[in-house]
Amino acid sequence: MNKKQVALTLGIMCLLLTVGIAIQVRTISNTNSTVAQTLTENGLRDEVLRWKERYDNLYSQLEQAEGNLEKVRQQASQDDTSASSKEDEIKLNNMLLGLTDVTGTGIIFTLTDNQGVTTEMVTSIDDDISYYLVHDSDLRLVVNELKNAGAEAISINNQRIVSTSAITCEGNIIKVNGEKIGSPFVIRAIGSPELLYGALTRPGGPIDLFNAKVITDIKKANKVEIAKYTGIISSKYMTNVEE
Amino acid sequence: MKKGKITMAISLFFVCILFMAVMFMQFKTIDETDITAIENMRETELREAISTWKAKYEELEQRLTQVNTQISEYNESIETDKEASEVLDKELDSSNMLVGKTDVEGEGIVVTLADQEDYVRGSDLLELVNELRYAGAEAISINDIRVTNMTYIAEVTDGYIYVDGQRTTAPFVVKAIGNQTYLSSSLTLKNVGFVDKYTNSGIRVTLEKQKNVKILKTNQEMSVKYIEEVVSK
Numbered sequence: 001m002n003k004k005q006v007a008l009t010l011g012i013m014c015l016l017l018t019v020g021i022a023i024q025v026r027t028i029s030n031t032n033s034t035v036a037q038t039l040t041e042n043g044l045r046d047e048v049l050r051w052k053e054r055y056d057n058l059y060s061q062l063e064q065a066e067g068n069l070e071k072v073r074q075q076a077s078q079d080d081t082s083a084s085s086k087e088d089e090i091k092l093n094n095m096l097l098g099l100t101d102v103t104g105t106g107i108i109f110t111l112t113d114n115q116g117v118t119t120e121m122v123t124s125i126d127d128d129i130s131y132y133l134v135h136d137s138d139l140r141l142v143v144n145e146l147k148n149a150g151a152e153a154i155s156i157n158n159q160r161i162v163s164t165s166a167i168t169c170e171g172n173i174i175k176v177n178g179e180k181i182g183s184p185f186v187i188r189a190i191g192s193p194e195l196l197y198g199a200l201t202r203p204g205g206p207i208d209l210f211n212a213k214v215i216t217d218i219k220k221a222n223k224v225e226i227a228k229y230t231g232i233i234s235s236k237y238m239t240n241v242e243e
Numbered sequence: 244m245k246k247g248k249i250t251m252a253i254s255l256f257f258v259c260i261l262f263m264a265v266m267f268m269q270f271k272t273i274d275e276t277d278i279t280a281i282e283n284m285r286e287t288e289l290r291e292a293i294s295t296w297k298a299k300y301e302e303l304e305q306r307l308t309q310v311n312t313q314i315s316e317y318n319e320s321i322e323t324d325k326e327a328s329e330v331l332d333k334e335l336d337s338s339n340m341l342v343g344k345t346d347v348e349g350e351g352i353v354v355t356l357a358d359q360e361d362y363v364r365g366s367d368l369l370e371l372v373n374e375l376r377y378a379g380a381e382a383i384s385i386n387d388i389r390v391t392n393m394t395y396i397a398e399v400t401d402g403y404i405y406v407d408g409q410r411t412t413a414p415f416v417v418k419a420i421g422n423q424t425y426l427s428s429s430l431t432l433k434n435v436g437f438v439d440k441y442t443n444s445g446i447r448v449t450l451e452k453q454k455n456v457k458i459l460k461t462n463q464e465m466s467v468k469y470i471e472e473v474v475s476k
Contacts, residue, residue: 016262096392164381
């Protein structure tokens, strides 16, 4: 009887031990996969960085080439008045397209998420915590108002607004030109400071609407510098209509 | 007899300790599995980022080749003392095309917005333009008014919309040139795409792919008064 009991206990212990080992083995194999995961992820992260670096390198090559292009263009058209007016037009076009760094009078407008509001403070049924955040549609509204008031160059957090720029929302971040940006949103615009300021601050205008929800700050400036667009405005699908 | 009981107690004690150790390991395993799920998500995001950078890099490469060809063409005309007008005209044409100073054509889509239970709003048009740009539209027009980088859309009273100061009314025919498939698929995403979203909100939206969309040039004077180029050092 006693021997049987001992045997039974040993049996149970063996079983438990086996189970324990089995779990252990699984843990180890899982840990391995996590390590592998981290490795592939690090690899991917490295690759993203490599691509970004390659892009930046090539971009500085392009900048240099564009500089050279401008020089030879000037050289080729210097003795010819019609040619030099064409040259000026190309320069103007590049400015309109947002492909050059520009400066001028204008405004700097900052929109910030309202950090002072918490979910507990939002109790009314028509209230929503998301009202206290800056949305992509708010930024589109501001850009449109600024263009209406004659802005000649606009950037949001240093992303130049060009003819192909989209302002989109992806979850909790906003993307401009495919690049992630976050609050505070600093919008720079060059144009008549009075007109730009007036467009945003008029009663019922954007700032009037935003002030109830998010934090705004606007100031006129004598010198606003706006960096160029560092992407390519492509024309793969369109061609000029032959006359 | 007493000795046996003591042995039994000790063995049971050890079994308990083993058990606990195994349980802790188990917990750790579960923890790590959770992290793996999050990291999986990051991986797709990373892969997406890589493909975006690749695409941007290729565009950049193309542009660089183009610029280098133009440089050698200019150089050639300087060396041979020939007039540079041909090269210059070509460059000016493509630059004018990007600005919107020329009539252009190409594959694309035509989206028509019409009043139904609700008016078409200026903000609807703004959002449509934004969506089209996101999907890679190269040229856009609203009722044949070219949308350039300077274009604004203003709604004065219900139904009266001004695009670059020109009054226009529904139905709004919005044309876009770009990759047909990208353009139409990004607008027709189920429920969240522009077409479904605005059809549900009470306006009529139709979308048509076209092999050859023609978009007129801007009738605005494209000039600048306030901006000056920063001369690089």
